[in-house]
Amino acid sequence: MQVGNLNKVIASSVLVVFLAACSSTGETTDATSSTQAAQAAQAAQAAADAAALAESQALEEAQAQAQAEAEAEAEAEAEAEAQAAAEATEQAAQEAAQQAADEAAAVAQELAHQQQQAQDAAQALAHVIYFDFDQSTIKAEFRTALNGHAAYLSQNPSAKIVLEGHADERGTREYNIALGERRGNAVSRYLVVQGVSVDAIEVVSFGEERPVNSGHDSASWAENRRVEIRYINY
């Protein structure tokens, strides 16, 4: 387009020179034709100069415009590219974030599920440990349950338990309070050895004051000689 304009300028300048030349040629037949021809030549020269100047100016202008346009175009192009790139990055980030969130949620859900399962498992464990008369030895049959509680408690530092020690009705009441505590302490020690924090355990003895079975026979007494594991926080 710029080249086209330049051609027009050049064409119009040449036409002016040609017309001037024609008119000067027609006047040669006149008596004053040599003067006219000189004037025409001058005019042609001026026209040629003007055309040349116009041509150079137009060229310069065209060049400048072309450059400017090229620059603008490049700039726009860069801008567009940058925008596109930015958009692409943003989208990628969003996608990544979404994916991460999804993954995290899945993990959290899995953890919560595992936690619930662990809690359920802890709840499913035996919560009552039974003892022989005047004894605080933990019998082998209760180790599995205690190991389960120990595992749960050491993996869940916020979990807390109260070990309620109890005795059967035989013997004196205050001695049975001490005996109930000794049983609670035996369970506590077992759990601590398995890795449970001392701070997660409290021992409270009720002696013979809170029997689960109010009978006065050996079967009732066996039920009452116990440590109850009570979770106050899971």
Added chain:
Amino acid sequence: MIRINQIICLVQRALVTFMLTALLATYASANNLVIEITKGVDNPVPIAVVPFYWSGDKALKEDVAQIVDADLERSGQFKALKRSLMLSFPYQEADVFYRDWHYLATEYLVVGTVSASENGYQVDYQLFDVQRKVAIDGGRFLGGRNDLRALGHSVSDAVYEALTGLKGAFRTRVAYVAADKKVNPSYYKLLVADADGHDAKEILKSSQPIMSPAWSRDAKKLAYVSFETNRPAIYIQDITTGTRERIKSFKGINGAPSWSPDGNKLALVLSKDGNAEIYVLDLKTKRLSRVTKHYGIDTEPFWSVDGEHILFTSDRGGKPQIYQITLDTGWVERLTFEGDYNARGSLTHDGRFVVLVSRHDGRFHIAVQDLQRGTMSLLTQSNLDESPSVAPNGSMVMYSTQDGGRDILAAVSIDGKVKFKLPANEGVVREPAWSPYLN
């Protein structure tokens, strides 16, 4: 401004005190204990207690002579003559015909009068030796309008002392714990009744266990253990005002309170340092000092009469036995050797006998260890007998036992010859604590 605050504070305190009093001192006559004498001495002394003369218009609320009659019979040492067999009802020496009473094979005779005094009643009594035909004792007791039963017990104490040489312990009280899982699964009460089971008053009610009541030596306060906060703590309660104080509690056991003879200190059991140990708390300075130091169980402290020793139960030798520690030297001595379970020792007022719980052939009985002779004898043959508490005159031991599948209170004389039961009208009762002499 300060004054207004002070007034508000006072009003609040008064309200709290009132509410506590109302809560703690509720009258509960339904918990009366009913005496059943199950065993007396082989040859009880025959005595006649003639109805006391009353000059007033309205009938008295209490039959004073009947109270004296029942007290003397409950001691197991006397056999009271039935009123329906009496030939006359004398109330003064001039009307006593010794021949009539001799004819009825009565050895001693009690007569008396009740009269109105300025603020209540006056009771006069006389005791006669029928065989020797002489008055051997007599006296006067004054009391308020609600003190007729107490006046009767005072007459019993005087007659008992005149005839046995031993101060009577009829005008005393007993604190005990009641619980009934059948009535209410979370029902524990601390009650105080007269030693004959009458006039039971509830002084504390809780949904959690109450245990180990112990009388102050002036018989005005009770120390006890309550689990009302889901942890054991020792409280001291004034039984007339109902005000109470919780003594500083520690992690673990807070139990087995026992008053020093001067009433200024409390021996107790704490496990704050690892396991059950005996401590002494100075009630005035609040200073706590440790008495025992052993990895075994040390519990159930009981002060000696001179305040220099504390008896306690320990399994430091493998099985529970009674030990005694001398407070200023820390010297520990084992007192019981018979059997593999001897616990909860308490001393008679003269320091001669240790009353305790002892296991024989798998059964738990009340036993007495004679510290002079070093011998132990069983006072009861029933099973699951526990919490023996000696009367202030050392004559009888109250304890709890099983009767028909429920806990009841029972008493046995220190020589094992006399026994009676005090079953509650309802529910189970246990842990009797016999008060010292009143005032």
